[in-house]
Amino acid sequence: MKRRAFLCLMAASAMVSAPALAQDNQRPARIVVSFSAGGPVDMVARILAEQLGKDLNRAVIVDNKPGANGFLGAQEVLRSKPDGNTIWISSVGTAAINPSLFQELPYDMRKDFRPVSLIANNVEVFVINAGLPARNAVDFIENAKNGKTPPAIASSGVGGIPHLAMLQLKQATDIDFLHVPYRGMAQAVTDVVGGQVAGVFADVAAVLPQIQAGRLRPLGIAAPKRHPALPDVPTFEEQGLVSVDSNNWYGLFVPAKTPDDIVDDLSATVRKVMENNAVIERLNQAGTLPQASTAQEMQRILDADTAKWGNLLKANNVRPN
Numbered sequence: 001m002k003r004r005a006f007l008c009l010m011a012a013s014a015m016v017s018a019p020a021l022a023q024d025n026q027r028p029a030r031i032v033v034s035f036s037a038g039g040p041v042d043m044v045a046r047i048l049a050e051q052l053g054k055d056l057n058r059a060v061i062v063d064n065k066p067g068a069n070g071f072l073g074a075q076e077v078l079r080s081k082p083d084g085n086t087i088w089i090s091s092v093g094t095a096a097i098n099p100s101l102f103q104e105l106p107y108d109m110r111k112d113f114r115p116v117s118l119i120a121n122n123v124e125v126f127v128i129n130a131g132l133p134a135r136n137a138v139d140f141i142e143n144a145k146n147g148k149t150p151p152a153i154a155s156s157g158v159g160g161i162p163h164l165a166m167l168q169l170k171q172a173t174d175i176d177f178l179h180v181p182y183r184g185m186a187q188a189v190t191d192v193v194g195g196q197v198a199g200v201f202a203d204v205a206a207v208l209p210q211i212q213a214g215r216l217r218p219l220g221i222a223a224p225k226r227h228p229a230l231p232d233v234p235t236f237e238e239q240g241l242v243s244v245d246s247n248n249w250y251g252l253f254v255p256a257k258t259p260d261d262i263v264d265d266l267s268a269t270v271r272k273v274m275e276n277n278a279v280i281e282r283l284n285q286a287g288t289l290p291q292a293s294t295a296q297e298m299q300r301i302l303d304a305d306t307a308k309w310g311n312l313l314k315a316n317n318v319r320p321n
Helices: 002-017 040-056 068-078 092-101 137-146 161-173 185-194 204-212 260-273 277-285 295-315
Strands: 029-033 060-064 086-091 113-121 124-129 152-155 178-181 199-203 216-222 250-255
Touching: 029 040, 029 068, 040 060, 040 086, 040 113, 040 204, 040 260, 040 277, 068 086, 068 092, 068 113, 068 250, 086 092, 086 113, 092 161, 092 250, 092 295, 113 260, 113 295, 124 137, 124 161, 124 185, 124 204, 137 161, 137 216, 152 161, 152 185, 161 178, 161 199, 161 295, 185 199, 185 204, 185 216, 199 204, 204 216, 250 260, 250 295, 260 295
Parallel strands: 029 060, 029 086, 152 178, 152 199
Antiparallel strands: 086 250, 113 250, 124 199, 124 216
């Protein structure tokens, strides 16, 4: 009897310590995306979900909840049970920029969410219409200083990473660019290609096909080192323009009441998925840079970027439209 009781206790302990997403193979896990299907965050989420499902031998679905600057996706996750079966994939904008950009938010990143892992870094590249004469960032800045009017620089919207990268370039050059905000990156890129605006900062993944087709010319990488997909494009710092450094990272979060053991198991499982060579290759081919982290490392990244972008927004008195 004692041996049987001991074995039952060991079996129960094993079930408790099993990874959270593997506990109920009949119930699909969800990765909630605050953006539309087909976009860069959605693409990363689907690559992650596919491999996560294989590793866990269960369904992992992507649930798109776009709208309201990421608010809808955040609220969807907060309504879910804190059991590790509903995960929120967020960009730096929704997690680290929105708290300073909006006076009122329906969520508090510190009180309402717990970080799980970093997923990907997305380096910003500054691209211009291929018909313009500038061959690098220094040329572009010199032409801007000598022109009658500041060049028009597009963005995906007020307060987004492309807009903030432009503000960093403004601080580095003392040029008051004409900001032309769009409702999303697709139309912004279209108008740069068409010559309606001079240039735009964008994730490498978002403009790599246009660069490869010769319709856009990359002038500078807004990161400490060059991007592997664009090895011949120098960083802004290499060109003497410091502090133009923008990382549109994606990270995973769960509701704040999710227990420690579930968060730890989930973080470890995600890190294993991100070590898969097929996952790494697919993300690299898309122009994003895969990188996982511990939950603690993700928290430090979130804290640092919340302060960094909050200071820039305040210094430029940026408010949403």
